[in-house]
Each structure stands twice: as structure tokens, then as C-alpha cells.
Amino acid sequence: MRSLAPALALLALGCAASAPSPSGATMELGTGTARFVPVADGEALPMIRGAQGGWHVWIAVRVDGMDVATGSLTFAQQPADESADSIETRVGAVFDPPDAEGRRVSLGWPVIFADPTCSVGRLHRVRVTLTTAAGERLVAEREILPAPGENPPPPCGTPLPETG
């Protein structure tokens, strides 16, 4: 079973942001598509349904102390109790121009759930790893609580609805 646990070694436990990198930069995990919203451990995030199917939560990251314009983001998600494998997706990301404090955000990344019907109300661990072109890595992790959202998945154990 793939586990996110080793990543914890990279984190400052209980902190919103990653442990500082050698350069002193940190990355914070949040949500939002238009603006960065910090997320606390255990915070509920609505599940969003894509019309073609699948449920996701919006994940965003904010980097402080590093003028990162582009990078590779790897999103990993699994139940916090590690009862299922981690789902990982790696993407190329661009970051918004720096804000007034010099922080950069990358917003609106969908992190999907393999078993949406049984994910609502169940803690999930989301880990994001940023790898810069220079090879520097930042890792941020949160435990989030998927909430039903506007188009909730059916109750746990119920087959997914047929579309159309």
C-alpha cells in the first residue's frame, strides 16, 4: 500500500505550511479557484462534481520565500487512515504573479476521489509536492474533510448514478 506517511517526515507537524526548504521557502496548502483560502487540518471542503463524472475538491498552494513562476506539482490523496492507496497526479503548474507580500499562489487544482461515495465526512490526507526547475522541493500536507457539496455523491455503498 502506498502511503503518504513518509512525507510527514518532511513536515513540521501541525503547521499549516511546509517545513522551510534549504532556501527558507515554505509552501502552504489551501483551497480556492480565484483566491487562496488557507485550510486548517480537519476543515471541510465541498466535493465538486464534474459533469462528466467524478468528484474532486479544489486545492491551491501558496509559496512564501521563493519567487517560483513555474514548477511541477504532485498531488497525492488518500484516506487519513490509509485504508486505500494514495492517488497521485503530477502536473506542470504556473504560479500567479507575487502578491504584496511576495507570495505566489497556484489555484484551482482538482484533487479527485477514487471512492467518492464513501469519502464524505471521512478524513483524507492531501499532500502536495512542488518541485522547481532548480530541483528544490517543497511539501505541504493537510487532512481535509470532504463535504457533500452542491452535487453530492450518493451514500456510501450506493452505486454511482448513471449519467444521461
Added chain:
Amino acid sequence: MPTSFPRLPASFAAAAALGSSLVAHPAAACGGFFCDNSQPVNQAAERIIFAVEDDGSVTATIQIQYAGDADAFAWVLPVEGSPAISVSSDLAFARLQAATNPQYLLTTTVEGTCADGFRGGVPGLDSTGGSIDAAAADAGSSVSVVDEGTVGPYDYVVISVDPAAPVISDVAVTWLRDNGYQIDPAGAERLAPYLEGGMNLLAFRLTSGRSTGSIRPVRLTFGAGLATIPIRPTAVAAVADMGVLVWVLGRDRAIPVNYFSLELNEALINWLSPGSTYDDVVNEAANQAGGQGFVTEMAGDAPPLADAIFADWERANWETLAATDWTGREGELLISVLNSYGGYDGMRDALAANLTLPEGVTLDDVLACAGCVFGWDTMDLAGFEPAAFLAAVEAGAIVPMEETAAMFRARPTVTRFYTTMSADEMTRDPAFDFNANLRDVSNVHQASRIIECSPSLTINEAPWRIVLPSGETVRGSGTGWPFTATDGSMPANARISRLETDGDGVVVTDNVSAIAAAIGAHNASVPRPTGLPGGGGFCAVGNGRAPAMAVLLGLAGLALFLRRRS
């Protein structure tokens, strides 16, 4: 200084290049909404219509562009469950695009009196500008067929893959290839996130005997959720700066949820020849937003567009044809139908299914000129049943047009988005939602040109000034436009914003001041004739009033921008 977004670094470009290098396989096809794998160089703007019902359910009408062998055609899309599938019409897309294309209109007035010697006119003087037309071995045991069938010219299958399968995307692609769907294994990993998320794969191929000429859009009806383009698999077959054109129908103006909203720098449009520069400006604007932004080309009332797609008179004419008894008048029927509806998608298939062609005659001959093949007095074609032919035309050609028009009739608002994307930028599936607070966006952009004549200059030598819709004034002379999108002299976006489902959104990058400064610097460099004969006619008009007007209009424009932001 304008702040722009850099392109993705070389490492991502390399990944895209890997996919691109494999798209030329003879039996190649691709994933995602778009496909033109065998000859991606032919891939033009890809078009989608999303229609969102009040209950949130989404119908997606997707145009499929393909150039290659019919046997090699396949197209795959991640879906949940098994959506309702039907076919649509390329003609409907063409008419919709024509009706909503951006238009850059230039009205021209002449100040003063020019010298004789006018030769050939001034381009655009008497016009209103221009319109932009603008590996897995055990695949079998891990794959279940959820649905399969035939729709229009396509065979389709919906499969689900056991999430426990090793390399799940390879299992899916291998199964599809083994079953006659020539999905390119290159880039299969791009399907993995969807499969791991529990989604199925819907794959199409051309039914045996169908030619690529039968390829037409498909319509898929999904459940409630965000209208989303699964763009990531498209990267396998995408060419550089591939156009993506999206119409979203719904209750309000639509917004790109997780992509930037781009507001073009209209000073980069060559208003004297807008069609020649529009795509360059959009290209550059999208690039400066990291390839992840959409221009809202128009937003407004949807119902009036229904008639542009399938006019009332066309419907009435068809109803008359369909209600007529054509017994013994088969040549007249064919000529009448083909004269009016010969260009409709589905007509070829209706003919092929119902008409035994005379020796030496092809379907193309009939479609090009039915009257050249049949006479009005052709009485009785062997095996031809008028009622069956009419039913086939109705189902395959008329209904898809009517259904597309009906989508526009039934929803109050349509929003048209356009962008260009390259493979390395296709990392995030764009999603669309609605915002009732945002204003309509006209696709008609109007500027005014004032030609500053004097007796010593012909009209095509005289300087001009053009007042842009933003209020900025650009000065120039002759037929040249002083700015280009690719020379880096100005940012291609006036603003880059993130829009939300409420409010005016967040301006991430505001280049309005930088653009004004660049225009001002240019204008200052344009020589202005002075001391002209005729009592200062030019000086009084050109050098006195125009700069003052430009300042006033500039201030008005700035005030407008500030008001929008507040």
C-alpha cells in the same frame, strides 16, 4: 512594468514533445475532447457547446476534427457511467461561429481637405473594418463493457476498468486496441487520473464502411456538475497554440472557474486589418497567462442565435417537404431536398442508405449537383422509398440542427470563450460556472478613425488617429499598424483576472497603465506636419484638437477602468 506569466519550463515541453512525436503513427488516435492525431497540423480551433440545465445537468456537443484513414479513426473520452449519446452537426457549429465571431469595426471620418492624387483609396476607408472568422497483457479480465452501440456513423463502447489493475490506463488502451478502437498507446498515462477517479472511458470509431466524410459532432448528456473539458489527454495530439472555442449556455454569463479571464489589449489589434492579427493577440495573451486563460469573446442573449443556427424558414420548408406525397416524383424530391439541405451533416449517410446510385455516379456527384444526376421528371428510382429517405434525413440531418437551435432557444444566456493552448500548457482541465453579476460582453468592437487631411497630403498619405473603445488614441499613417503582438512592445492583456461565481473577480495583473504609456510614447514619436498652408487648417484640427481629445478620452477610459474595478 507589466507582469506576465512565464511559459512552462523545458521539462514540461519535453513531456509534450514525447507525445507529439508519436501522434503520427498510422493507426493513431487520441484522447480527450479533441482528436486529430494523424495530421495534427490540420487541427484548427476545437469547438464545444456546453448547455447547462437549471438542475445542473450538462449537455456537451463536441466537434471532432480528424484527417486520416477511416480505419485509424478513434476518439476516447473519460465519462462516468454511460451518458446518453447522439450526433450533432458541423453546420450548426459553423453557423454559430459565424454569428458570434468577434467583429472589429472601424468608422472613418476625414478632417480637412486632402490634396488630389488619391490613388486606390485607403484600405478600410469605405468599409466597416473586418470580422474575425476570427501494456497490459491481462486487459480482458480487468475491463467491463458498460455500454456499446452505434450512433450516426460511429460505433461506440463504454468500458470500466478495475481500479486494482496494474497500470490502469495501459489496460484500458490495450483492451480498446484489441477490440478495434485504434487508440494511440502514447500518452495513455494521461487517462490514468480519470480512471483512478472511477470514471469510465467512452470510445468511438467509425462504423465499418463509413468514410471520414461521415465524421460529425457528438452530443453527450451528463448529470449535474461543472462543465469541464478533459483537456489533459488532448495534449497527445495537440499542436502548438491550438485554438479552443467554447460556448456555454445557461442561466447567466459563464466564467472559467480555474482559468484566468483575459481582457485583450485592443491596441495590439490591427484595426485596419483586424483579421490578420486577432489570433496573434489571443495567442500572446494566452501565453502571457501561462497558457491557462480564456478570452470572453461575447456574452449575451442566447435565443436570437437559434434562428442563426436553424432558421424558422428552414424548419417550415422542411415540414412542407416532409408532409408532401412524393410518390412518382422521386427526382423532384431528391433535387428539392438536396438543394435546400444538401450541406447538412447526415445527408450523405441518408443518401447512402436509401439510394442506389446510377452507374458511374458517386455520392459526391449527387451532393454537388443533384439536378445534374436526376431530372425533375425522374419518376421511379429503383429501390428508392421517398418516405424512408425523408425519415432518414429527418433523423440524421434535420433533428441535430433543430436540437442545437433548441438549446439556444431554451437558455437565456450564452458565453463564448476562446483561447489557444499548447501541449505543455494542457495540465489542468478547464471548468466553467456562472456569475449573475457580470455584464454582457459584445462581440462587436467599434473604433473611430479620423484622417487628418491637409492640402499638401493625399488621403492615403495623411496621418490618422484612431480612438479605441477603451478611449486610448493611437496615431499613425498609411496602412501600417504601429504595434504587433509578438514584438514585446506591449502586454497582450489589458488585464488578467480570476472570476468567481459572485462579484467582479480579482484582477491579478493590470496592464492598463503600461499600455497607455506605450501608446503615449509611440504617439509622441509620430511626426505631425505643421505650418501647412490654408490658414492652419491642419494645425487647428490635427495638432490642436486631437491631442486634447486624446487626453480626455484617455482619462475617460481610465475612469471607466477604475469604475469597473471598484
